[in-house]
Amino acid sequence: MAADDIDYNIVFPDAGTSERHWQGTKEPVVILLGWAGCKDKHLSKYSSIYNDKGCVTIRYTAPLKTVFISETFGYKELSGTALKLLEILYDYEVENSPVFFHVFSNGGFMLYRYIVELLHSDQQFSSLRVLGVVVDSAPGSGNVRGALRALTATLGPRISPALKYVLLALFAVSVFLLRIVLYPVTKFIHKNHYDAVRERPPAWPHFLLYSRADQVIxxxxxxxxxxxxxxxxxxxxxxxxxxxAHVCHFRDFPEQYTRKCRDFLVACMKDSEGPEAKKRQHVQNLSLPYRICVQIK
Structure with a gap:
């Protein structure tokens, strides 16, 4: 398989569950992109939101070095990973199924950025039918303090304090210089994920889940x-x-979070089956307000 060298997990629902929820239509394939340092056992809890709804799920989390090092220094290693993830759809012969994304934090959004670019530009993937995306705790831009908090949490207690402080100092200096001070110049060589998607977004619907209490984004x-x-x-x-807190919305509000994700997926499925799906490709120059809801604990 083309994606044998990346560590992903794919789960297929049983036929009865799929038929009960999707009633003869192709069940969606949900691609979940984890946050930096995310363990698969944590990501699998999110995939169960969709598995229980009769969806195929693909789980993947990019390695720490690609998120915190490769992207910081402008090395587009995640572009190759994005290609392999999309090729999984063909490996398992689900390329004709509707595709849905669930993306976590900047670590997942960096990879999502390259997937979007491939779907924009690569003829191989022009036939894929993307329904929409849920974005959890992202995207963020130019926040050195938040990036340091994310790296600190990712490194955890196992690393020695001395080495941790050295790594944090090097990372902070690199981010500050390359992504803030020199960014007006370096963006012509390597645009960050935030600007890349904001300036050329895909046409499918986005559902952004976030919190004012987030200390990272x-x-x-x-x-x-x-x-x-x-x-x-x-x-x-x-x-x-x-x-x-950051990527803790599901932990704190499990029922509401699950309902919102499933309702959004179902709404995207219904929209993709109607005439609006064809019109969406022609609305890039329209101005539409976005909708906000506030969840009170």
Missing amino acids: RHRDIELFAEAVAKKGVPVHSCDFASS
């Missing part, structure tokens, strides 16, 4: 991103959970 970054892509005609919905 600034809520204002997400809101500005939503406003920008909505102005380009992309349907955008947002939900502020208000009190949950």
Whole structure:
């Protein structure tokens, strides 16, 4: 298989569950892209939201070095990973099924960026039917403090304090110089994930799940991103959970989170089967407001 050298997991639902939920139509394939340092046992809890709904799920989390090192220094290693992930659809002969994404934090969104670019430009994937995307706790831009918090949490307690501080210092200097001070120049060589998707977003609907209590990704970054892509005609919905920490919305609000994700998937499926799906390709220059809901704990 083309994707044998990346560590992914794929789960197929039983035929009865699929038929009960999708009644003869092709069940969606949901691709979940984990946050930096995410363990598969954690990502599998999210995939169960969709497995129990009769969906095929593919789980993948990019290695730490590609998120914190390769992307920081402009090496597009994740572009090759994005290609392999899309080729999985052909390996398992589900390329004719509707595709849905669920993306977590900047670590997942960096990879999603390259998938979007391939779907924009590669003829091989022009026939794929993407329904929409749920984005959890992303995207963020130019937040050195948040990036350091994310790296600190990812490194965990096993690494020695001295080595941890050295790595954090090197990372902070690199991010500050390459992604903030020199970014007006370096963006012509390697644009960051935030700007790349904001400036050329895909046409399918986006559902942004975030929280004002997030200490890693600034809520204002997400809101500005939503406003920008909505102005380009992309349907955008947002939900502020208000009190949950970074990528902890499901942990704190499991029932609401599950319901919102499933309802959005079903709405995207219905939309893709109607005439609006054909029209969506022609609305890039329209200006549509995005919708916000606020979850009160």
